[in-house]
Amino acid sequence: xxxxxxxxxxxxxxxxxxxxxxxxxxxxxxxxxxxxxxxxxxxxxxxxxxxxxxxxxxxxxxxxxxxxxxxxxxxxxxxxxxxxxxxxxxxxxxxxxxxxxxxxxxxxxxxxxxxxxxxxxxxxxxxxxxxxxxxxxxxxxxxxxxxxxx
Amino acid sequence: xxxxxxxxxxxxxxxxxxxxxxxxxxxxxxxxxxxxxxxxxxxxxxxxxxxxxxxxxxxxxxxxxxxxxxxxxxxxxxxxxxxxxxxxxxxxxxxxxxxxxxxxxxxxxxxxxxxxxxxxxxxxxxxxxxxxxxxxxxxxxxxxxxxxxxxxxxxxxxxxxxxxxxxxxxxxxxxxxxxxxxxxxxxxxxxxxxxxxxxxxxxxxxxxxxxxxxxxxxxxxxxxxxxxxxxxxxxxxxxxxxxxxxxxxxxxxxxxxxxxxxxxxxxxxxxxxxxxxxxxxxxxxxxxxxxxxxxxxxxxxxxxxxxxxxxxxxxxxxxxxxxxxxxxxxxxxxxxxxxxxxxxxxxxxxxxxxxxxxxxxxxxxxxxxxxxxxxxxxxxxxxxxxxxxxxxxxxxxxxxxxxxxxxxxxxxxxxxxxxxxxxxxxxxxxxxxxxxxxxxxxxxxxxxxxxxxxxxxxxxxxxxxxxxxxxxxxxxxxxxxxxxxxxxxxxxxxxxxxxxxxxxxxxxxxxxxxxxxxxxxxxxxxxxxxxxxxxxxxxxxxxxxxxxxxxxxxxxxxxxxxxxxxxxxxxxxxxxxxxxxxxxxxx
Numbered sequence: 001x002x003x004x005x006x007x008x009x010x011x012x013x014x015x016x017x018x019x020x021x022x023x024x025x026x027x028x029x030x031x032x033x034x035x036x037x038x039x040x041x042x043x044x045x046x047x048x049x050x051x052x053x054x055x056x057x058x059x060x061x062x063x064x065x066x067x068x069x070x071x072x073x074x075x076x077x078x079x080x081x082x083x084x085x086x087x088x089x090x091x092x093x094x095x096x097x098x099x100x101x102x103x104x105x106x107x108x109x110x111x112x113x114x115x116x117x118x119x120x121x122x123x124x125x126x127x128x129x130x131x132x133x134x135x136x137x138x139x140x141x142x143x144x145x146x147x148x149x150x
Numbered sequence: 151x152x153x154x155x156x157x158x159x160x161x162x163x164x165x166x167x168x169x170x171x172x173x174x175x176x177x178x179x180x181x182x183x184x185x186x187x188x189x190x191x192x193x194x195x196x197x198x199x200x201x202x203x204x205x206x207x208x209x210x211x212x213x214x215x216x217x218x219x220x221x222x223x224x225x226x227x228x229x230x231x232x233x234x235x236x237x238x239x240x241x242x243x244x245x246x247x248x249x250x251x252x253x254x255x256x257x258x259x260x261x262x263x264x265x266x267x268x269x270x271x272x273x274x275x276x277x278x279x280x281x282x283x284x285x286x287x288x289x290x291x292x293x294x295x296x297x298x299x300x301x302x303x304x305x306x307x308x309x310x311x312x313x314x315x316x317x318x319x320x321x322x323x324x325x326x327x328x329x330x331x332x333x334x335x336x337x338x339x340x341x342x343x344x345x346x347x348x349x350x351x352x353x354x355x356x357x358x359x360x361x362x363x364x365x366x367x368x369x370x371x372x373x374x375x376x377x378x379x380x381x382x383x384x385x386x387x388x389x390x391x392x393x394x395x396x397x398x399x400x401x402x403x404x405x406x407x408x409x410x411x412x413x414x415x416x417x418x419x420x421x422x423x424x425x426x427x428x429x430x431x432x433x434x435x436x437x438x439x440x441x442x443x444x445x446x447x448x449x450x451x452x453x454x455x456x457x458x459x460x461x462x463x464x465x466x467x468x469x470x471x472x473x474x475x476x477x478x479x480x481x482x483x484x485x486x487x488x489x490x491x492x493x494x495x496x497x498x499x500x501x502x503x504x505x506x507x508x509x510x511x512x513x514x515x516x517x518x519x520x521x522x523x524x525x526x527x528x529x530x531x532x533x534x535x536x537x538x539x540x541x542x543x544x545x546x547x548x549x550x551x552x553x554x555x556x557x558x559x560x561x562x563x564x565x566x567x568x569x570x571x572x573x574x575x576x577x578x579x580x581x582x583x584x585x586x587x588x589x590x591x592x593x594x595x596x597x598x599x600x601x602x603x604x605x606x607x608x609x610x611x612x613x614x615x616x617x618x619x620x621x622x623x624x625x626x627x628x629x630x631x632x633x634x635x636x637x638x639x640x641x642x643x644x645x646x647x648x649x650x651x652x653x654x655x656x657x658x659x660x661x662x663x664x665x666x667x668x669x670x671x672x673x674x675x676x677x678x679x680x681x682x683x684x685x686x687x688x689x690x691x692x693x694x695x696x697x698x699x700x701x702x703x704x705x706x707x708x709x710x711x712x713x714x715x716x717x718x719x720x721x722x723x724x725x726x727x728x729x730x731x732x733x734x735x736x737x
Contacts, residue, residue, distance in 0.1 A: 060422030078343030122204030
């Protein structure tokens, strides 16, 4: 059985009128992440199949489908940072927060994630907390930073 | 009206400029700027882009009575000293880097053509841009007309700066005489870790990119363009957006550019974090708002690109060079660089090196010059092992090949690529197998999953490398064969180039691979499973190691030599870091 819909599934005539990536970026800016209810609404409004929206939302690493933590620590794992031992920094944060990369602490305060390059290669190893970049990190500096966040 | 004459005067007279690119801001240029602004110095304080000396950020340049002094590492706590010096009219010796860019060793072997304005003018001041010869190239292009521009660019021998080195004039030629709607795209999706030259140009000299695109529009008779860049570059996006508005306002974009028949407008498209989108077919899908999956070529973008229309995709760097070609003329442009590849290349230097940053060098400069003359050589206590070029799609240049010239063909002969121009230097403290594993991990994660050789192949290659880093048995032959298979059978550039780091490191450092497999040894002490920490008799028995050990596997009596109980050791290296007398060694 084909499901009945109130609107036909078709793209708008002029594809330039809507840009799915831009629409999703706007939604994410509003709530900090993409809510499934919002995506369903977008699908109905624009007549784009939900699978397509889900496909785009999961393809790009910028889009989050879960509610973000208050602080996200992004440890840069770009080449320059790797050479300057960013892996040690990640391990240190994992140990001190008792979480693995990609996870959030139980109180939803801090999330640990990696990012491929934030372009602060000359300041390697670099980490980014929300939008602020910290360069030339050492274990001691990270320790201090985590204490501050808490 | 744009007051160019006044802008020129402004630039030549007394001024203080603070570099506020992304790297400057991360080093703390924001508070420095505020402090200088508040200090009532009677000299205008301006925000400029990045001059490329990232290792010296934040940078403040003071011009007073015709004398220039460039100050580096002016952090928030040091800005007070600088303000005192400026007020009393002295030169602040402790912060001084040089009195002009040419006199600083970092710039001696450089040739700044595209980067000339970066760090000198206010990125969003169109009058300052014009006072430095900006938009002169566009005027010249209008005089020359479509065929004239095409001829000039062809005569200059300009090749794409994105990595492949395809002749720009030929790329434009494919779409130049096709009738109907077509698009120009500036590729600023710099997903390549270790490369940030596009970001710097977008942040520090946005009008140059817009001017280059407008020239391209004349050459290809096109009226719409896109700049595609990463959402991770918020400052670059903001700067470009404002620059586009200004250019429209002053008639350099929009309908009837400078009162002529040419129409051209640009809009920005933000990527959302996917390395594969640097590949042109994937990028085109992403511009349309779809998943960034590459598609097989042909059809090439020149026949079927954005929204199915003929499209020319050029790198941000290429658009900058287009301006230089028109401004100086093809003949003058050819004087720099090699015969086959004239011009310069903007490179990013990073890794284990004394002076990391952005440099613009004539093509054909040796890697040795780049690492030692510009980069200032290796930090104390380390020796050069290799230079990684081209990022995750590139390869390595070992010590024996340091005299290689930076050029598309020369790099290819080494099994590497020039790529976007990122050069990461590694020292004896880095393990070559670990580097290959790192790059493989990157491409494996970024593989879009569309074609099997890339999706499955990169995963298996990564597994093999992981086994080697654990000292397990892997046939080098099998590794090489699979790498070659992935290279030959993948759909797009990402998969085709993914095995490059393995093949190129195998070529020069096979011994190190074999050492891992047969002798279970990692000379550099990076691969955790192959090293053991050991306390020597230098130990003074302070107990720092035992106190800091996260698994409490170090014990001993105070003031005597401590011991590590290997069976519980997780090899985190904490003890190694905290030991005050360096009594702990890696074996």
